[in-house]
Amino acid sequence: MQEAVQPRQRTLDQGKAALQEVARPRRRSLSQGQAALVLLLPFLAVYTLFLIYPFFRGIWISLHDWNLMAVAMNPDAKEFVGLRNFERVMWGVNIEWGPLARPFVQIAGLAGLAAALYLHRANRVSRATAVAVAIASALFFFLPGFHPGEGGRWYDRRFWPTVGNTILFVALVVPGIIITALVIAAAISRETRAMTVLRTVFFLSQVLSVTVVTLIWQIMFSPRQGLIANVTQVLGGSPINWLTDQQFAMAAIVIATIWWSLGIAMILFLAGLQDISKDLYEAAALDRATGVKAFWYITLPNLKRTITLVVVLHIILHFPGLRTVAPDDPGWTERHDPGAGPLHLPDGVQGQRPRPGLGDGGLPLRHHGGVLRDPVRHRKGAGLMGNRAYAWLVIGLSIPAFIWLVPTIWMVSLSFQPNEVLARTTSTTAFGLIPIPFTLDNYAALFAFGETPRWFLNSVIVAGGMTLGVLAVSTTAGYALARLDFPYKTPIVILCLIGLMVPEQAVFIPLYTMFADFGWHNSYHALILPRMDVPIGVFLMMQFFRGIPKDIEEAARLDGVGWLQIFWHVMLPLARPAMMTLAILTFLYAWNDYLWPLVSAQQRDYFTITLGLASIQANFAQAEGLGRVMASGVIASLPVVILFLIFQRYVVRAMTAGGSKG
Amino acid sequence: MRHLIIGVAAAATVATGTQAQDITLARFFGDCEGAGTDTSASVGEACIIQSIINAASAEIEGVTVNTLPTDWGNYYDQIKAAYAAGSPPHVHVMHRHRVPEFAALGALADLSGDLEDVGIDPSDWTESALEAVTYKGRTYGVPMDLHANLWHINMDLMEEAGLVENGEPVLPSSPEELLEHARMVKEATGQDYLAADFAQFPIGVRLVMALVWQQGSNIFTDDGTATINTEEARTAVETITQLFDTGYANPQLNYADSQQAFLNGEAAVLVNGTWVVDLYTEEAAKAETGLADYRVADFPTLFDEGATWADSHMWVIPSPVKANEEEYMAALKVLAFINEHNIDWARTGHMAVRQSVLESEEYQGLPHREDYTGTAEIARDTPPSERYGAIQDVLNRELQAIWLTGKPVEDALRDAEFEVQDLLDR
Structure with a gap:
């Protein structure tokens, strides 16, 4: 961390210099508490209005038989039913305990009980944990025999299998990502131009939107x-029905998901690798432990914390697959089963579209906290490696990198081919990877179609507005929470933390009805406002401000400078890099946002480009206009890809923030 | 400053007062750009309907029509969400089967008595069309078609398999014959006998339902009792699965894939609706399509009585629109315009709903029209239910579980009956 000291010293000096300018005696400045209130106000307002209130409204709705459409027609058309909706989800309507399920669950309960007892005896867990586990296990044991539900039914055929599918999905995706990311990270963990390019290639798919993926x-x-x-077919095999075949449906979704979300894990591992002392490898090299051996005995053990972090992170990231309530989920307007509408794989098969399984991939920064520090600094050059070995490594890595790029290349290439040709075959030249025959018609048609430019502009307005909003809310609140003392500070921080855990879907429908009541749908503010309540932005800024040395403020206070002036003149300029990171990530997220615009913007005039192009995709039979559809995908991705390529280091920095600190 | 704002607002109100009435319209059928306003030249559902809408916008004085974007897959969710948000469109399309659900909630404007004011003559509608838009004795919409499942046939493959007599396709009259024909096609041509979307939209459900009806049974009764776990349903399902088990049909094709397979000459029969007759006629005329000699047929009777799944598209006005007399009248005029152009819509392959159109020479001269004259008579659907959509979803899921994941027929039918009963009881 040697080099980190210098920038810090520099910021200190800058801060002091800035202070001299504003350090004029004031008649009266706000007290710390008052300043905190002013700074926290925007955040608390947004947070209460768009997260806390909808959350409770959602709970209220879930206690009713509440048909959204019926209630819109007649506000009294709802009926209080208590916990019946929850009851339905848990034990549904379908079937009684099977002869096998019951003993199985009871054995699991007993095993849990035994485990709790053993772990407590062995002093491995605290008493509280042991008691909690014991109670849960006991519930498991007694539940099957206790109350079989109305009419002897216990088990919802729709809910529980989807839970099972989701668990399987996570169990496949997480190790898949960890292993692939770790191997790639270990291989490219050098700061050379070639490696930077490779890193970019592997990360690129992460910035694409769910519709494009x-x-x-x-x-x-x-x-x-x-x-x-x-x-x-060229290899002589027969094609697989990936998306409709029971055996392959899950594999298909897992592959697509790994391809899409490998990037974060890879960057986190790169950061972790960078923290491992070079001396270890040098010492090992003396003992002739290099390559795989070094990886096994030095790299892996030292990455333990990072691996844990990545595992937890991805479990959180991919469980939203479970929570992704697709709005086309049959009957979401009809009933309110909280949590219903998860991964829609009827008995293992995804009949219609792969979307739900892909999770929301959502806000990548949603799951990161930690102190911002300088971007990854890799070991320079070929390091311990010989030049020839290094060259082979680069060549060897180019192959997987190319494979990684193939889906994207294919999309771009198809977008430049005539639709009539594509209707017959998609593999004219080099499996369709080279656009011969070539045409620009698809793009011309896209822009001739009047609305694309408008959608583009909408996206710029919405993503820009959301970015500014998030920045304003996060910096003010982040500063207040990090640096100021005021009553009820801890509860607010905790509240903010809880907000991190509220899934988007839990507030989705209440937000929708709320905006409907206000008559706000189909407007820019409807698209921007509900997305400004991102507590993670506050956390990011809070962590950053915490890292700034206290002396600046103290000096300023002695000079009689008010808290707000300190915030505005000193803290904000210092926070520029952190704000930049937050801005880029928010913009990427906003640009790719799909679910909320999908329901809020019903008129074409307020479509964002992600949404508009999804509507084009949905309404053109693939067989007729594949080239057009692909062109739309390219256009929708272009801004985020360019943005990512330009501001790569900020994105990478956000990803690594806290990564190596664990 | 405030005066200025009020002034601008007032000016805006005055301005809109003199402007055309803006009517928002929601529909499925897919997008068609460049549909123009020539209602007699367009091809395919999407372009024909869009050309009618464009023409309505251009020709009805004082009314402009704005088509809202929706997609097939979640049309009803989008529409219901719009109602829930208090901002339904002025006019939208829907199916006959959804009328009980929407009308029971009071969502639809009662049009009884108002239709004549804009020149719509309900007595010109066929009996089934009138029935389609009627709920508890009141008229809630303007019907646009009767559509049903047909058998689309590749005559060349049938000929090769020896299944053409006197220039007519020979169709099966029992499950055993179905299997026999499938075997003949496979052996003679190497291609599948039958293709359909068994993996996406509920077209497989409609196929099975038709076979259930043909045995005099149904999936639920008028009084709301699910009757899915029956001998008849099992027979119907096994009539289909025997084709999968023997490799004479592929259950894994979705809508686009099954259509592509048929057009590529990879299936002798495609089970799909009336809505594609003009599209396939046009495709068959192209040299590069693997389908040259295209024919249509009524859904064959494999059991005791004829039956094929059928439904109707219709246009409705949401009840909140009625509050504004000007908007309501404008919306009615759009409905009248669509009703006027029933013949253009029928060009898709759908059956017209107006007697005067059905009897016209123009209608009878449409391609292949004579191939499926029997369909109107055997058109069937389940009893009306507010849960129609949810019931179809359950059936689709369970049937797909049978042929895509090998779930035992017994289990699937039992589960389906249980869930459908639960839906009917709510």
Whole structure:
């Protein structure tokens, strides 16, 4: 951390210099508490209005038989039913305990009880934990025999299998990502130009929106038009029905998800690797432990914390697959089963579209906290490696990197091919990876279609507005929470923490009805406001402000400078890099946002580009206009990809913040 | 400053007062750009309906029509969400089967008595069309078509398999014959006998339902008792699965794939609706399509009585629109315009709803029209239910579980009956 000291000293000096200018005696400045109130106000307002209130409203709705449409027609058309909706979800309507399920659950309960007892005896867990586990296990044991539900039914065929599918999904995706990311990170963990390019390639897919990723993979997996099918056929195999075959549906979703969300894990591992002392490897090299051996005995043990972090992070990230209430979930307007509408794999098969399984990938920064520090500084050059070995490594890595890029290249290439050709075959030249025959018609048609420019502008307005809003709310609140003393500070921080855990879907429908009551749908503010309540932004800024040395403030206070002046003239300029990171990530997130605009913007005039292009995709039969659809995917992705390429280091910095600190 | 704002606002109100009435319209059928206003030249559902809407916007004085974007997959969720938000469109399309659900909530404007004011003559509608838009004795919409499942046939493959007599396709009259024909096609051509979307939209459900009806049974009764776990349903399902088990049909094709397979000459029969007749006629005329000799047929009777799944598209006005007389009248005029153009819509392959159109020479001269004259008579659907959509979802899921994941038929039918009963009881 040697080099980190210098920038810190520099910021200190800058801060002091800035202070001299504003350090004029004031008649009266706000007390610390008052200043905190002023700074926290925007955050608390947004947070209460768009998170806390909808959350409780959602609970209120869940206690009713509440048909949204019926209630809109007649406000009295709802009926209080207590916990009946929850009851339905838990033990549903379908079936009694099977002869096997019951003993199985009871044995699991007993095992839990035994484990709690043992762990407590062995002093491995605290008494409180042991008691909690014991109670949960006892519940498990007694539940099956206790109350079989109305009419002897216990088990909802829809809810529980989806839970099972989700667990399986996470169990496959998380190790898949960890292993792939770790291997790639270990291989490219050097600061050379070639490695930076490779890193970019592996990270690129992470910035694409859910609609684009779904589009690419839906067609990649198609048994008729898909690249995979085309390659299989040339190799003499018969194409697989990836998305409708029971055996392959899950594999398909897992592959697409790994492809999409490998980036964060990879960057986190890169940061972790960078913290491992070079001396260890040098010492090991003396003992002839290099390559795989060094990886096994030095790298892995030293990455323990990072691995834990990545595992937890991805479990959180991918469980939203469970929570992704697709609005086309049959009957979401009809009933309110909280939590219903998870991963829709009827008995293991995804019949219609791969979207739900892809999770929301959402705000990448949603799950990161920690102190901001300088971007990853890798070991320079080839390091311990010989030049020749290094060259081979780069060549060797180019192959997986190319494979990683193939889906994207394919999308771009198809977008430059004529639709009539694509209707017959998607693999004209080099499996369709080279756009021959070539045409610009798809793009021309897209822009001739009047609305694309408007959607583009809408996206800029919405993403820009959201970015500014998030910055304003996060910096003020972050500063107040980090640096000021005032009553009820801890409860507010805790409240903010709880907010991190409220899934988007829990407040989705209440927000929708709330905005409907205000008549706010189909407007820019409806698209921007509900997304400004991101507590993670506050956390990010809070962590940053905490890292700034106290002396600046103290000096300023002695000079009689008010808290707000300190915030405005000193803290904000210092926070510029952190704000930049937050801004980029918010912008990326806003640009790719799909679910909220989908329901809030019903008129084409207020479509964002992600939404508008999704509507084009939905309404053109793939067989007719594949080139057009692909062109739309390219156009929708272009801004985020460019933004990412320019501001890469800020994105990477956000990802690594806290990564190595664990 | 305040005066200025009020002034501007007042000016804006005055300005809109003299402007055309803006009517928002929601529909499915897919997008068609460049549909123009020539209602007699367009091809395919999306373009025909869009050309009618464009023409309505251009020709009805003082009314402009703005088509809202919706997509097929979640049309009803989007529409219901719009109602829930208190901002339904002025006019929207829906299916006959949704009328009980929407009308029971009071969501639809009662049009009884107002239709004549804009020149719509309900007595010109066929009996089934009138029935489609009627709920508890009141008229809630303007019907646009009767549509049903047909058998779309590749005559070349049938010929090769020896299944053409006197220039007519020979269709099965029992489950055993179905299997036999499938075997003949496979052996003679190497292609599948039958293709349909068994993996996406509920077209497989409609197929199975038709076979259940043909045995005089149903999936639920008028008084709301689910009857899915029955001998008839099992027979119907096994009639289909025997084709999968023998490899004469592929259950894994979705809507687009099954259509593509048929057009590529990879299936002798495609089970799909009336809505694609003009599209396939046009495709068959192209040299590069694997389908050259295209024919249509009524859904064959494999059991005791004829039956095929059928439904109607219709146009409605949400009840809140009625509060504003000007908007309501403008919306009615759009409905009248669509009703006027029933013949253009029928060009898709759908059956017209107006007697005067059905009897017209123009209608009878449409391609393949004579191939499926029997369909109107065997058109069927389940009893009306407010839970129609949810019931279809359950059936689709359980049937897909049978042919895509090998779930035992017994289990699937039992589960489906249980869930459908639960839906009917709510």
